[in-house]
Amino acid sequence: MSxxxxxxxxxxxxxxxxEKFAGDLGLHIVYAPEGDLVFRSTATNRPxxxxxxxxxxxxxxxxxxxxxxxMAYLNxxxxxxxxxxxxxxxxxxxxxxxxxxxxxxxxxxxxxAEKYNVALFVSGSTTSAVESDAxxxxxxxxxxxxxxxxxxxxxxGIGVLIIGxxxxxxxxxxxxxxxxxxxxxxxxxxxxxxxxxxIYGYPSKTTANMLEVRGVGLIDVEAMYGVGGVxxxxxxxxxxxxxxxxxxxxxxxxxxxxxTYDILGITFQRIVVPVSAGRNLAVVIEAASRxxxxxxxxxxxxxxxxxxxxxxxxxxxxDY
Numbered sequence: 001m002s003x004x005x006x007x008x009x010x011x012x013x014x015x016x017x018x019e020k021f022a023g024d025l026g027l028h029i030v031y032a033p034e035g036d037l038v039f040r041s042t043a044t045n046r047p048x049x050x051x052x053x054x055x056x057x058x059x060x061x062x063x064x065x066x067x068x069x070x071m072a073y074l075n076x077x078x079x080x081x082x083x084x085x086x087x088x089x090x091x092x093x094x095x096x097x098x099x100x101x102x103x104x105x106x107x108x109x110x111x112x113a114e115k116y117n118v119a120l121f122v123s124g125s126t127t128s129a130v131e132s133d134a135x136x137x138x139x140x141x142x143x144x145x146x147x148x149x150x151x152x153x154x155x156x157g158i159g160v161l162i163i164g165x166x167x168x169x170x171x172x173x174x175x176x177x178x179x180x181x182x183x184x185x186x187x188x189x190x191x192x193x194x195x196x197x198x199i200y201g202y203p204s205k206t207t208a209n210m211l212e213v214r215g216v217g218l219i220d221v222e223a224m225y226g227v228g229g230v231x232x233x234x235x236x237x238x239x240x241x242x243x244x245x246x247x248x249x250x251x252x253x254x255x256x257x258x259x260t261y262d263i264l265g266i267t268f269q270r271i272v273v274p275v276s277a278g279r280n281l282a283v284v285i286e287a288a289s290r291x292x293x294x295x296x297x298x299x300x301x302x303x304x305x306x307x308x309x310x311x312x313x314x315x316x317x318x319d320y
Contacts, residue, residue: 014039014141018096018119025133027098027121030105031113039063039095042138044131046070050092051085060092063134067127071103083108090116098134100127143193144264152185152201152234153177155289159234161190161201161268162285163261164242168275171213173242176282178211178229184221185234187211192236194264199236208232238292239268240285245276 016039018032045062049055051073066074074082089097090112096119099105105122113120123130150163151174162170171187178184186203187210193200203209209222209230222230239261261270271288275281 012142012145014138016141021096021119022121025123025130025137026125027123030099030120030122031110032119033117037095037119039138039142042135042142044134045094046127047089048073050089055088055092058092060094062094063138064089064094064097065127065131065134066097066099066103068101068103071099079108083112086112087115090118093118095119096121098123098130100125100130139195140193143195145191145193146264148190148192148201148263149188150190151187152190152203152236154183154185154231154234155286156182156293158238158289158293159185159201159236160285160289161236161239162242163239164275165244167214168242168244169281170242171211173281173285175211175213175219176280177286178221178225180282180286182286183229183231183234184209184211185231192263194266197266199263199266199268200233201236202233236263236268237296238289239263239270240288241270241272242275242281243272245274249274 015036017036018029021027021037022029022032041059041061043059043062044065045059046065046067046069047058048070050058051070074085077085086109093116097113098121100123102122102124105120110120125133148161148163149166150161151170152159152161153174154160155177162173164170174184174187185201187207189204189207191202191204193202209220211219211221213219241261259270259272261268269292271292273281273284273288
């Protein structure tokens with residue numbers, strides 16, 4: 001099925017100011033070059049092998065993390081040799097160097113960072129925490145992404161993406177679902193990212209927590225329904241397509257159609273919900289979402305019906 005997803009073909013690089021990067025990760029800026037930092041890898045590296053003299057496979061494109069072991073080793077060296085080792089690290093021009101556990105950074109290291117124009121930060125966290133936070137941050141920022149026109153909601157814990165042609169009533173249905181106690185993630189434009197073979201949806205920054213309803217205008221969902229009415233991200237589990245009722249079309253009545261929808265190479269079950277006057281779409285979508293959850297737990301109403309029919313048609317002992 002053609003899904004209208006605007007997909008990026010190549011993995012992005014992240015261009016971000018040192019101030020924002022430091023603010024997002026809780027780092028102290030020791031030296032920040034002019035312009036943006038550029039990240040192309042989600043991984044980090046601890047340069048122990050480089051300090052030992054082996055630099056053949058040094059990953060210069062990764063964030064370099066200096067922990068207790070690296071700093072203790074450097075401090076054990078004579079001043080001239082220590083300066084040479086620090087110079088060797090910064091001459092590789094990594095995206096940045098982060099010193100963990102609030103270890104002191106001397107003037108020589110700062111001067112070398114300035115020499116090679118490499119950002120230098122200090123963190124109060126442990127080295128493992130610094131690396132974990134950086135990997136999570138960059139994995140999200142550099143993930144393959146796309147934009148989909150639709151609504152994304154958390155319905156009873158299930159991430160439901162509602163799609164359909166413009167004007168069919170997606171936003172009105174989303175409003176009714178929020179009114180019934182479910183949570184809005186995104187209205188109209190859903191930004192999706194593929195992270196570890198899972199698809200996560202996010203709202204557009206300009207319209208986060210907002211819902212546009214024709215004839216009413218913009219509604220601030222958070223202000224109207226409280227913080228329990230919105231989410232800033234949700235993993236997508238199910239796609240529901242709203243479609244105008246067509247009398248000439250035969251719709252699935254037993255839920256045995258295997259319809260799918262592709263997002264960034266991940267396939268989802270797609271349920272088509274026909275729209276006609278008098279149908280309460282919010283209730284239908286709510287029921288479809290809960291039924292999907294039951295199926296994922298191994299309970300399928302269609303299987304139950306088949307068992308009942310088999311039991312009904314089974315010959316009794318009096319038939320022999």
